[in-house]
Amino acid sequence: MTPGDRAYLRAWLEREFGLDADTLGPDAPDLALAARRAATGLDGDAAYLRLWRRDPLERQAWLEQVLVGETWFFRERGAFGLLRQHAGASGRADRPLRVLCLPCASGEEAWSIAISLRQAGLDADSARIVAMDASHAALDAARRGHYGLRALRGLDPRQWAEYLLPEAEGRFRVADSLRGMVDFVAGNALDAGILRQHAPFDAVFCRNLMIYMSAAGRVQLCRSLADGLAADGLLFLGHAETPPEPAAWARHGDSGAFAWRKATAQPRSPDAARRSPGKPPTDPPPGLRSTPAGPGDAPQSPRIAPPNPSPPALHTARTLANQGAYQEALRLLEQAVAHSPLDPDIHALLGILHDRQNQPERAALHFRRALYLAPGHAESLAHLALLQERRGLRAEAERLRQRLRQTVGP
Numbered sequence: 001m002t003p004g005d006r007a008y009l010r011a012w013l014e015r016e017f018g019l020d021a022d023t024l025g026p027d028a029p030d031l032a033l034a035a036r037r038a039a040t041g042l043d044g045d046a047a048y049l050r051l052w053r054r055d056p057l058e059r060q061a062w063l064e065q066v067l068v069g070e071t072w073f074f075r076e077r078g079a080f081g082l083l084r085q086h087a088g089a090s091g092r093a094d095r096p097l098r099v100l101c102l103p104c105a106s107g108e109e110a111w112s113i114a115i116s117l118r119q120a121g122l123d124a125d126s127a128r129i130v131a132m133d134a135s136h137a138a139l140d141a142a143r144r145g146h147y148g149l150r151a152l153r154g155l156d157p158r159q160w161a162e163y164l165l166p167e168a169e170g171r172f173r174v175a176d177s178l179r180g181m182v183d184f185v186a187g188n189a190l191d192a193g194i195l196r197q198h199a200p201f202d203a204v205f206c207r208n209l210m211i212y213m214s215a216a217g218r219v220q221l222c223r224s225l226a227d228g229l230a231a232d233g234l235l236f237l238g239h240a241e242t243p244p245e246p247a248a249w250a251r252h253g254d255s256g257a258f259a260w261r262k263a264t265a266q267p268r269s270p271d272a273a274r275r276s277p278g279k280p281p282t283d284p285p286p287g288l289r290s291t292p293a294g295p296g297d298a299p300q301s302p303r304i305a306p307p308n309p310s311p312p313a314l315h316t317a318r319t320l321a322n323q324g325a326y327q328e329a330l331r332l333l334e335q336a337v338a339h340s341p342l343d344p345d346i347h348a349l350l351g352i353l354h355d356r357q358n359q360p361e362r363a364a365l366h367f368r369r370a371l372y373l374a375p376g377h378a379e380s381l382a383h384l385a386l387l388q389e390r391r392g393l394r395a396e397a398e399r400l401r402q403r404l405r406q407t408v409g410p
Contacts, residue, residue, distance in 0.1 A: 001030055001045045009033070013066070017134065018190050018217020023365045024066060027338035032065035064135045071105045072153045073112050073164075076207070076375070078256030079236045080116040083203055085253075086234055087120040087127070097127045100204045100228070102189055104131035107142025108151050109205060114178040115163045124180035130198045132187045139184050145174035190217065192224040199228035207258070208238035211368040215361065218244040226262060235260045239403070240371035240384075242396050255402060314345055326353050344370035348380045355387055363387055376407040 009029045013019040021029055036058070037048040051058050074080055087097055099117070101110040110131035117127045133139050149157070149170050157164045157172055164172045187194040189209060204225050210218045222243050225235060234252060235243070236259050243249040249260040313336040320329035330353050337346045351366035367384035370377050385400035 001033060001049075005045065005049055006030065013063075014214050014217065016190070017063075017188060018213045018221060019066075020212060020214045020217070020365065022362065023212045023369055024341070027334075028066050028341070031338065032062050035065050036062050060136065064137050067135055067138075071108050072151050073108045073147075074155060075109065075112075075153075076239055076256070076258060078254055079205070079207075079258060080112060082234070082253040082257040082259055083113065083116050083236075084120045086203060087117055087122060096125065097122060097202045098198070098200065099127070099129045100195075100198065100201045100206070100225075101129060101131040102187075102204070102206050103133040103135075103138075103209055104142055104184065105133060105135075105138050107131065107138075107145060107184075108147065109207070110142060110182050110184075111145060111163075111174045111178060113205065114174075114181045115160055117181065118163065118178065123177075127181055129182045130185055130201075131182050132185045132189070132194075134186070134188055136186055139186055143184050145179070147172060189221055190224070192227070195224050195228045200230045201228050201233055202230050203234045203236065204229055205236045207236060208241070208372050210241045210244070211238065211365065211372055215244065229262065231262070231264075233261070238372060239375050240368035242393075246393075246395070251399075255399065314343075314349065317349060321349065321353060326356060329353055330357075342373055344374040344377050344380065347373070348377060348383070351380065351387075352383055355383065360387060360391060376403075378404060378407050381407065 006029060010021040013021050013029070033045060033048060033052075036052075037045065039061075040048065040051065040058070042048045042051065052062060083099075097117070099113055101113055104110045110129055113129050117129070131139075131142060133142070146167065149172075157166070163175045163178055165175055166172050185194070185198070189206075206221070206225060210221065213221065222245065226248065229235060235249070236257070237243070239258050241258070243260060248263055250263045251259070252261045253259045313332055317329040317332045317336070320326075320332065330350070333346055333350050333353070337343070337350065340346060347366045347370035351363045351370065353363075354360075354366060355363035364384060364387060367380045367387070370380040371384070374380075381400050381404040385397045385404065388394075388400065389397035
């Protein structure tokens with residue numbers, strides 16, 4: 001693929017979806033093109049790009065090859081505990097409670113929201129979930145609602161025996177009682193019109209999308225979400241994300257929920273709630289209770305500490321970095337991340353090196369990518385806290401240090 005073609009594809013990702021190709025892996029467009037070229041049987045990049053330009057279905061297929069859809073049930077569990085509380089305090093007499101899940105990927109988060117709302121006493125008549133994604137393949141998987149135990153990441157499915165029903169060994173499906181609560185919708189996160197069609201929302205789960213977006217894309221998306229969010233609604237972001245215009249938002253709930261309200265919102269009193277009909281709320285299973293922050297101090301000057309075990313390329317890059325050969329280390333890491341895009345240690349070191357090259361935006365993106373993949377990645381927490389403090393983002397830096405204290409202890 002020529003440099004001009006590569007630049008065109010990267011620009012298309014940002015223009016149409018607000019995505020920053022660097023956060024997906026520097027070679028993600030090339031790898032996706034190679035995979036689709038093989039799938040279509042075309043000979044050469046030029047022939048494939050001619051097809052890509054004229055066929056919207058092929059552009060969609062290439063996009064789905066680029067996108068990262070890693071998710072699981074009850075990820076960042078504090079968010080679901082806070083959602084239960086919010087649902088109980090936000091009973092609506094005029095309409096069902098509405099929750100947006102964007103992007104919904106293969107559906108685990110949307111079904112986790114549905115379970116949480118059922119536990120709050122709501123049902124298909126009193127609560128609706130709009131689960132949106134740009135990937136048609138992901139939406140098909142989400143609608144089917146059949147999963148392996150890996151989708152629970154070690155959680156015991158018996159905690160939700162009423163909602164997660166066993167099938168063949170090591171497999172389960174979501175119960176029919178949840179299916180009427182979720183509407184799966186194909187849509188682009190930057191399409192403000194489709195968001196308005198389904199608004200207003202009492203809660204929005206938009207977690208671990210902004211870490212893949214350009215600065216302009218993050219601002220555009222967050223403004224659209226704010227427009228669609230009810231006055232007392234909650235915006236749930238990923239643990240490595242903050243709103244791009246922080247003055248418009250205020251943190252809400254425990255630190256482990258990563259929830260935000262509009263800065264002008266007044267929290268609704270639980271005593272004033274008018275619960276919609278449904279089954280009575282139940283206590284959350286132990287796996288959904290959030291953990292309070294622990295004591296301790298963040299390290300003042302984190303260093304490049306090798307993980308254990310360390311891939312050979314990463315070990316070599318660390319050695320080069322510690323010798324001051326930053327460009328050589330960067331070249332090696334860019335090759336490594338193309339083959340291992342889900343390795344948080346590679347992203348952490350890329351963040352460190354971009355920081356030392358005075359590229360704070362790129363550094364922050366890689367640190368956030370590492371934290372998306374490994375929420376307790378101490379090296380990334382420490383370095384990102386220092387980086388954000390230098391950039392004047394002291395509130396975020398303190399939140400990161402608090403998470404670091406929870407991770408490493410006193």
